[in-house]
Amino acid sequence: MKTVVARDGIIQTMDYPKPILKPNFVLIETMYSAISPGTEMSMQRRTGMEPIQLGYSAAGIVREIGPDVTHIQVGQKVACYGAPFVKHAGWLAVPKHLVAEVPEHVDIREAAFAGLGAIAIHALRQANIQFGERAVVIGLGILGQIIAQIGHAASYQMMACDLLSERCEKLKDAGIPDVFTSLEELEAAIPEEGVDTVLLCAGGDSSGLIDQALTWLRDRGRIVIVGDIKMQFERELMFAKEAEIIISRAGGPGRYDHNYEISGFDYPPGYVRWTEGRNVGEYVRLLADRRVSVGPVISSVLPVERAYEAYQLLEKMPDKTIGVLLDYGVSKGEKKW
Incomplete structure (x- = not known):
């Protein structure tokens, strides 16, 4: 075969x-x-x-x-x-x-x-998002697209970002309006109190992304690492908000x-x-x-x-x-x- x-x-x-x-x-x-x-x-x-x-x-x-x-x-x-x-x-x-x-x-x-779907669902479960909370998805490849759609279907307030505008347009077409083509645009749209969860679906050279995500979180928010990125971050940023950084292991x-x-x-x-x-x-x-x-x-x-x-x-x-x-x-x- x-x-x-x-x-x-x-x-x-x-x-x-x-x-x-x-x-x-x-x-x-x-x-x-x-x-x-x-x-x-x-x-x-x-x-x-x-x-x-x-x-x-x-x-x-x-x-x-x-x-x-x-x-x-x-x-x-x-x-x-x-x-x-x-x-x-x-x-x-x-x-x-x-x-x-x-x-x-x-x-x-x-x-x-279905495999990617199961991984997306488990990542959202690891995020432990409650009804009405706000989540950010970084990286809109196939996994980020599915995570954002499922989160939207669950009535979470979803925001998303990818540097490739074509990927952003696909997610907007799925009915999710708050999609941005730069981290600066995303940051400007984040409310003053911050977001509850950031799901990192990016890969490759993503140095500094965890630190940046920590600045977007509300107090005691959480980051869920879904993509293949280096686990490097400033302890003080995490300590100041008593934030959680969580790994999502496969499909559950x-x-x-x-x-x-x-x-x-x-x-x-x-x-x-x-x-x-x-x-x-x-x-x-x-x-x-x-x-x-x-x-x-x-x-x-x-x-x-x-x-x-x-x-x-x-x-x-x-x-x-x-x-x-x-x-x-x-x-x-x-x-x-």
Whole structure:
């Protein structure tokens, strides 16, 4: 099966064996997988001669289910999340807790962003925003776009900023008016009392951004780090406001837990209400209820064989490229066994 890898800093498509179904797993024929630029391009830059498989967010059709899988049926369309199970590959064997059914009226291409959706939802949960509070999103790539839309759907007062005006316009088109193309414009619009939360979705050279975000916070506000930025900040700025700086780890509780992901043991909702799997399902619900819309920020859909070109678009044309999907040729649901 076609699988996207990074080797020696280069994106390639290689043939790998089809995965074997395990207990508590679901075997999925991939329709689309979504590229997560920050994570994957960072991995790409660090690779050596040993190929590293990329990707963690996809959607497709269930072809087989393992014993003890009861909430998913063969033939259903599903969204799925979580490396190393989910990747840019034609077939995926995914733990049952990381799979959510996609209703027929939901665009399967939007559902393929379920991994990013779960990460966005968990970041907002980590922010612990209350009704009526104000939050700022810095960085409007695909993850920042989804975070801002979901926060807006939850009736938080959302403000956002990106240096690329095209990305700002996309978010304005989604119904969020307070979007700015410079940190200076954003700062001028922040009310005197400050904001409750800043979610940092930026990457690359973001030195000084945490310190700047600390100046925007109200007393005892919080910063949630979602992007890949250096954790450097002035202690005095944090101390003066008794601010919190929080890391958002992937899609929620359960991530990297062998018992949850592989052995199939769920956390009781009374103790852990929102696991990574339930966050995936919640993203799909938001799509189904038309509370968020990812379609307008899907910039390119390319066949998996052209994966190299897809990553080149993200690197060379960031002003015109936000959401990128890889297509596996089963868009109409036909079997390609």
